[in-house]
Amino acid sequence: MEVILGKTAGFCYGVKRAVEGAKTEIEKCKNTYCLGEIVHNKQVVENLKKKGMKFIENLEEIKQKDANVIIRAHGVPKNIYKLAKEKNIKIIDYTCPNVLKIHEIADKYSKDGYYIILCGNKNHPENLGTISYCNQNYDVVEKEEEINKIIDKIISNNMDKVLLISQTTYNLEKFKNIEKVLKNQLSKKNIELIVKNTICRATELRQKETEEIAQKVDYMIIIGGKNSSNTKKLYEIAKKHCDNTVCIETVKELEIEKLKKFNKIGIMAGASTPDESIKDVLSSL
Numbered sequence: 001m002e003v004i005l006g007k008t009a010g011f012c013y014g015v016k017r018a019v020e021g022a023k024t025e026i027e028k029c030k031n032t033y034c035l036g037e038i039v040h041n042k043q044v045v046e047n048l049k050k051k052g053m054k055f056i057e058n059l060e061e062i063k064q065k066d067a068n069v070i071i072r073a074h075g076v077p078k079n080i081y082k083l084a085k086e087k088n089i090k091i092i093d094y095t096c097p098n099v100l101k102i103h104e105i106a107d108k109y110s111k112d113g114y115y116i117i118l119c120g121n122k123n124h125p126e127n128l129g130t131i132s133y134c135n136q137n138y139d140v141v142e143k144e145e146e147i148n149k150i151i152d153k154i155i156s157n158n159m160d161k162v163l164l165i166s167q168t169t170y171n172l173e174k175f176k177n178i179e180k181v182l183k184n185q186l187s188k189k190n191i192e193l194i195v196k197n198t199i200c201r202a203t204e205l206r207q208k209e210t211e212e213i214a215q216k217v218d219y220m221i222i223i224g225g226k227n228s229s230n231t232k233k234l235y236e237i238a239k240k241h242c243d244n245t246v247c248i249e250t251v252k253e254l255e256i257e258k259l260k261k262f263n264k265i266g267i268m269a270g271a272s273t274p275d276e277s278i279k280d281v282l283s284s285l
C-alpha cells in the first residue's frame with residue numbers, strides 16, 4: 001500500500017504561533033484565560049486545559065484581578081479590546097497577521113463608504129471579528145447562489161461602491177465564481193467593484209495540494225476537528241475528486257479493515273490538526 005501525506009498537512013503558521021504562545025503564557029502565569037477554543041481541535045484544547053489554561057466564552061466570566069486573556073488566531077470583534085481595557089484585563093493578542101490585515105481592509109473601505117461582501121460563514125468567529133469593522137454595511141455569502149440576491153439588493157438600493165473580501169479559509173474556486181458573477185453584473189450598472197482575495201496563502205496551498213492528491217489516490221483521509229471550517233473545506237474538495245474520502249478527528253475513527261483493498265491512500269490535515277494526530281494515522285496505516 002502506498003501512502004501519500006500532504007506536505008502542507010497540519011498546523012499553519014498562525015495556529016502554530018497561537019498554540020505555542022498559549023503554552024508559554026500558561027507556564028508564565030496561571031491566571032491566564034483563553035477567549036474561545038484556541039483552535040478548533042479538541043485534543044489541543046484538552047492538552048492546554050491539563051496545563052491549567054482556563055477557556056471562557058466571554059470576558060464577564062473573569063472574576064479575578066490581574067488576569068491575562070489570550071486572543072486566538074481567528075481574532076475577535078473590536079469591542080473586546082475596549083471591554084478588556086475597562087475591566088483591567090491584559091490582552092495577549094495572537095490574532096493571525098492575515099486576519100488583522102482583513103480587519104484593516106474592512107475598516108478602511110467601510111469608512112470610505114463601500115458596501116462589503118464577505119465570503120464565508122456568518123457565525124464563524126473569524127468573520128464575527130471582521131464584521132465588527134464593516135460598520136453595519138455588509139453581507140456575508142456562504143454559498144455561490146446567494147450572490148444574486150445580494151446583487152439585486154445593491155442595485156435596488158443604488159449603491160455605487162462594493163468591496164469583495166473573504167474569510168481566510170474560504171474555498172478559492174467558490175470565491176473566483178462569486179467574483180466573476182459580481183464583475184459581470186455590477187459593471188453593467190457602472191457600480192465600482194474592488195476585489196481583495198483575502199484567502200490566506202497557507203489555505204490556498206493546502207486546498208491545492210488536497211485536490212492534487214485526491215486525484216491520484218483511491219482513498220483519501222482528511223484529519224481535523226469536527227468543528228474546523230478549513231478541515232470541512234478540505235473534505236469537500238477531496239470528495240469531489242475521490243469518492244472514497246473520509247474525514248476523521250482521530251485515528252480511532254479509522255476503519256482500518258476497509259482500507260486493505262486500496263492501493264494508494266492520501267492523507268491531508270486541517271490547519272488546526274496537531275502533528276500527533278497525523279502521526280497516529282500514519283503509524284496505524
Ligand code: SF4
Nearest residue numbers: 012014096098168200
Ligand atoms: S489559516 Fe491562514 S489566516 Fe488562519 S491562522 Fe492559519 S495562517 Fe493565519
